[in-house]
Each structure stands twice: as C-alpha cells, then as structure tokens.
Amino acid sequence: MDIIEKLTEIFKEFPGIGERQAKRFVYFLMSRTPGYNENLSSLIIELKKEVAQCKECFRFFILSKKGEKLCDICANTNVDSSILMIVEKDSDLESVKKSRIYNGKYFILGGLVPIVEKNTKSRIRIEELKQKISKENGLKEVILAFSLSPQGDHTDSYVRNQLKDIAEKLNIKVSSLGKGLSTGTELEYSDNDTLKNALKNRQ
Numbered sequence: 001m002d003i004i005e006k007l008t009e010i011f012k013e014f015p016g017i018g019e020r021q022a023k024r025f026v027y028f029l030m031s032r033t034p035g036y037n038e039n040l041s042s043l044i045i046e047l048k049k050e051v052a053q054c055k056e057c058f059r060f061f062i063l064s065k066k067g068e069k070l071c072d073i074c075a076n077t078n079v080d081s082s083i084l085m086i087v088e089k090d091s092d093l094e095s096v097k098k099s100r101i102y103n104g105k106y107f108i109l110g111g112l113v114p115i116v117e118k119n120t121k122s123r124i125r126i127e128e129l130k131q132k133i134s135k136e137n138g139l140k141e142v143i144l145a146f147s148l149s150p151q152g153d154h155t156d157s158y159v160r161n162q163l164k165d166i167a168e169k170l171n172i173k174v175s176s177l178g179k180g181l182s183t184g185t186e187l188e189y190s191d192n193d194t195l196k197n198a199l200k201n202r203q
C-alpha cells in the first residue's frame with residue numbers, strides 16, 4: 001500500500017466516512033502546507049493526553065487536573081442521581097446535555113446492538129451497566145435513549161431484557177425515550193423541542 005492508500009484506509013474507519021470521502025480528505029491534506037499537517041498531527045497526539053474516560057459513565061472528558069477519574073456530570077452533586085439515561089455514544093450525551101431539559105446522570109453504552117449479532121456482550125457495556133445499577137444508591141428510573149431505528153429498537157429491547165431482573169429486584173422503572181422522535185431520528189441531531197417531547201412522553 002502506498003501512503004495515499006494507507007491514509008484512505010484510516011479515514012474510512014471514521015464514523016460515516018466512505019471510500020470516496022476518505023480519498024478527498026487525503027487529497028485535501030496533500031494540498032495543505034507542512035505546518036498545517038504538523039499542527040494536525042500534534043493535536044491528534046495531544047488529544048489522547050488531555051482527555052480521560054469517566055470511570056462512572058464512560059464519557060470522554062477534558063482533564064482539568066491530572067489523575068481525575070470523574071467527568072463534570074458524575075462529579076456534580078447537584079445532578080439528580082435518581083435517574084440514569086442510557087445513550088449510545090458521547091455525541092448523544094452532549095446534545096441532551098446541551099438542551100438542558102434533563103438533569104440526571106448518564107451512561108454511555110458504547111454502541112448499538114446489531115440485529116444479527118451473536119457476540120453482543122463484547123460490543124456494548126452491558127455488564128458495566130448492570131454493575132453500575134446494582135451499586136447506585138437511590139436510583140429510581142433508567143431511561144433508554146437510543147435512536148429510533150431498527151437497530152435502536154433492537155438495542156432497546158435487548159437492554160430491557162438484560163436489566164429486567166435487576167430492575168425488578170431494586171424496584172427501578174425502565175422507560176424508553178422515543179415517542180415524539182420521528183422514525184429514523186438520531187438522538188444527536190434532535191432539536192430541543194423534540195427532545196423535550198420525547199422525554200416528557202417516555203414510557
């Protein structure tokens with residue numbers, strides 16, 4: 001593989017990027033100055049040094065001091081710890097947080113469950129989620145907030161099923177966000193009103 005092919009392969013791994021777009025990125029980088037590309041590569045290296053993954057919700061956050069273990073939401077005592085919203089990915093959490101319609105805790109599942117999948121547990125943090133729920137004090141409700149798509153629906157029922165026993169035992173309600181979101185809606189692209197409705201009409 002030459003360098004163009006190597007870089008194309010890397011960009012193809014980015015979410016939502018196909019072969020053609022990946023190639024366009026490579027040609028774009030070729031047209032930049034050496035300084036531009038050096039700055040880009042050093043920022044990519046810095047990124048890993050300046051962020052950490054929260055021990056509680058698995059969200060990536062910018063470290064304000066070395067060795068920090070919790071993100072600002074998990075560390076904040078004003079956050080309502082009786083509700084826990086389960087989302088697929090960081091960008092979903094960020095859009096719900098930005099909308100200011102929800103003041104509870106979050107948990108990032110790390111993906112959706114593909115409809116045809118044998119080894120589900122290796123792809124999402126279901127065991128981590130169960131552990132978190134069982135040690136959480138005062139938790140009353142878990143809100144499943146996945147995209148309204150066949151894969152999102154499938155993930156919703158999978159997680160419900162997995163949490164059934166523990167939720168019954170600890171008397172925790174499991175609800176789903178979604179009524180109010182139209183089919184095919186990605187959580188991260190939903191506007192405030194849509195999110196507000198979906199949260200109000202959760203069931």
Ligand SMILES: [Zn+2]
Nearest residue numbers: 054057071074
């Ligand atoms: Zn956190």
